[in-house]
Amino acid sequence: MSDPNIRLECLRPAEKWERPTGDEIREVLRLAGLTGGGAAKKVGLGQKGDRTVRRWIGEETHIPYAAWALLCDMAGLGKIWEEG
Template identity: 35%
Template structure:
């Protein structure tokens, strides 16, 4: 079973085991050579990932996840960044608006309208 923590953005990513790499790749009936061609690596590299002799890099794992339907794990990171950017903009707007309202209130009180 592929662990959820292997299917997340790079900052939170836990590298999959060789068993998880095999399980993901076996989702599709591709030969190892077809996988190598799809990902753009040598056949020996695919074999090393599957046996655990070499740890799979994030970009290649993300590509396998996308191709096998396990998810677009890059998109998850992009979504988080978009949410953070929107929150930052909203916070800046709120602070700016609050400062303007405070200034307006001070102006009203200093002019003796109240």
């Protein structure tokens, strides 16, 4: 399943993956029904993890592939780490 607000290049296995924009990260959180704090807890970020999520959305730092893949799965976009 894909979303028109998220590029297909962001929904691929790590070897072929392109980093999402802040807007794409925000859209995945919306689809998953998560706040920044909720997302931080789901992907195992420690204290102040919500700040890290804000930095991903603000494009101050890059979201790690593993965190992105988990969030995509929670958003109903599938297990992007699996080929095909």
